[in-house]
Amino acid sequence: MARFHPHPAAPLLLLAVLVVLALGLGGCSRTDQVVIPGGSGDPFAGVTFGDSATCDIITWNLHNFPASGTVTVDAVAAAVAAMRPDIAALQEVNGATSFQRVVAQLPGYAGYRAVGAPGDQNLAYLYDTRTVAVDTIYELFPGDAYDNPFPRRPLVLEGSWLGHDLVLVDNHLKCCGDGRLDTTSAWDEETRRWTAAGDLHDYIETHWPDRAVVLLGDLNDSLTDPPADNVFQVFLDDPAHYRFTDMTIAEGPATYWSWRSQSHLDHVLVTDELFAAVDTTVTILLNRDFPTYYGDVSDHRPVGLRLAF
Numbered sequence: 285m286a287r288f289h290p291h292p293a294a295p296l297l298l299l300a301v302l303v304v305l306a307l308g309l310g311g312c313s314r315t316d317q318v319v320i321p322g323g324s325g326d327p328f329a330g331v332t333f334g335d336s337a338t339c340d341i342i343t344w345n346l347h348n349f350p351a352s353g354t355v356t357v358d359a360v361a362a363a364v365a366a367m368r369p370d371i372a373a374l375q376e377v378n379g380a381t382s383f384q385r386v387v388a389q390l391p392g393y394a395g396y397r398a399v400g401a402p403g404d405q406n407l408a409y410l411y412d413t414r415t416v417a418v419d420t421i422y423e424l425f426p427g428d429a430y431d432n433p434f435p436r437r438p439l440v441l442e443g444s445w446l447g448h449d450l451v452l453v454d455n456h457l458k459c460c461g462d463g464r465l466d467t468t469s470a471w472d473e474e475t476r477r478w479t480a481a482g483d484l485h486d487y488i489e490t491h492w493p494d495r496a497v498v499l500l501g502d503l504n505d506s507l508t509d510p511p512a513d514n515v516f517q518v519f520l521d522d523p524a525h526y527r528f529t530d531m532t533i534a535e536g537p538a539t540y541w542s543w544r545s546q547s548h549l550d551h552v553l554v555t556d557e558l559f560a561a562v563d564t565t566v567t568i569l570l571n572r573d574f575p576t577y578y579g580d581v582s583d584h585r586p587v588g589l590r591l592a593f
Contacts, residue, residue, distance in 0.1 A: 326362070327574035333588050334368025338563060339415075339445040342367060343500040343550050344586035345375040345456070348405070350382045352580040357382050359581045361389035363570050364410060367586065370445055372410040373454035375436075375502045383408060396421045398439050402430055407439040407454045407501075418443040424453070424487060432470060433458065433479040448593050451492055453484065455501035465513045477505050477515040485518045485526075488555065496557040502584065503551045507534040516551075525556045529565040529589055540567045542585050544578060550587045563590040 334340040350356035364372060364386070377383050377397050387395040387410065397408040411418060423437040430437070439454040457480050461473030469475055488497055505515045507528055519526040533540050534548045541548035552565055568586045571577035 325573075327359075327577070328363050328366035328570065330573065331363070331366040331568065331570065333366075333566070333568055333590075334370065335590070337592070339371075339448065339450075339561075339591040339593065340367075340369045340588060341371045341373070341452070341498060341500070341552075341591070342369045342568065342586040342588045343373045343375075343454070343502070343552060345502040345550060345582060345584040347376050347582040347584060349374075349377050349582075350379055351582075353382075355580050357385050358389070359574070359577075361386045363581070363586075364390055364393070367568060367588065368412075369410070369588065370412045370415045371441070371450075371452060372586075373439075373441075373452060373500050374408040374410065375454070375456040376405045377408040378404045378406070386410070394418075396441075398423060398437070400430075401436040405436060405456070407436055407456060409439070409441050409452075409454065411441070411443075416443055416445055425483070433476040433483065438484065445591075445593075449496050451495050451497045453488075453497065453499040453501075455480075455484070455499065455503060457502070457504045459504045461505075463509070463513060465515060474505070474513065474515055477503070478517075481516050482518050492555075494557065495555070496561075497555040498558065498589065499553040500551065500587075500589070502549055504549050506548065507531055507551060519553060526553060527556075527559060527562070528553050529562050530587055533565065533567055533587070540569075542567050542587050544583055550584055552587060552589045554589075558591065561591040561593050563592040565589050 346360065380397060383395060383397050387393060392412055392414050393410050394413050395408060395410045398406045409421065419442045421439065421441050423439055425434065425437055435458050436456045441452040444450055458473050458476040465474040465478055466472040467475055484499060507516060511517050514520065529552045538545045542550035554562060566588050568588050570585055574581065
């Protein structure tokens with residue numbers, strides 16, 4: 285029976301192959317290339333949003349981040365690198381370690397994640413330190429118990445973009461409901477969002493009456509409900525001082541709605557100090573070339589605001 289006699293150089297060749305495989309499989313992820321389960325190529329190659337001449341802000345619910353572990357971490361990092369926001373207001377950021385892994389893949393960015401929300405579904409910020417100076421980040425209403433009306437406390441970022449004053453208020457309001465506002469019940473889902481909107485309105489009026497405020501997030505309700513059931517009516521009734529910049533998305537075709545093209549739930553509100561700076565607001569269609577986006581990344585698409593000062 286013939287025996288196999290390896291070439292003297294075979295062990296070295298095998299070692300070299302193993303090293304190459306180890307580097308390829310276990311090395312640091314690249315933010316410009318994401319492996320799509322069942323597919324190939326870069327799913328965010330055609331995504332554009334951020335511009336060096338404008339202040340670009342997104343709100344994005346990451347839906348139980350990281351839903352698919354490393355796939356989600358790498359995809360979120362790649363998407364942020366493609367969108368190039370100056371500030372990203374995030375919701376449902378469950379994994380602290382995974383969030384830091386995203387930050388580590390984004391040169392020039394820093395991150396802050398709140399702690400303590402029930403179910404660990406915390407709010408967070410990513411921001412470009414080259415354009416954004418952060419003075420402070422803190423939660424609103426810290427003395428109140430979680431759940432009513434805020435299941436997650438609003439997260440405030442005070443700072444500036446290239447010297448322009450900004451206050452951001454990231455939110456994830458209570459979900460669900462029957463579409464009807466029942467103010468006789470404090471635990472009615474619509475009432476909780478309606479109360480939260482009133483509390484936020486009063487806080488802005490009291491603490492930031494002359495500052496440039498962007499209130500954004502997964503607000504979990506429609507902007508286009510009739511006044512009797514519209515949880516955002518306190519803002520809609522004051523168009524001289526408040527404007528939902530994504531109203532045209534809410535009133536437009538479902539293709540551009542933020543939640544699976546079934547509802548538009550992610551909103552951006554600005555105060556009158558920013559009216560002149562509002563350039564555009566868009567839903568960023570990250571799912572377009574990512575077949576498993578809704579399962580591996582999020583069931584929401586980001587909504588982006590561009591400010592041209």
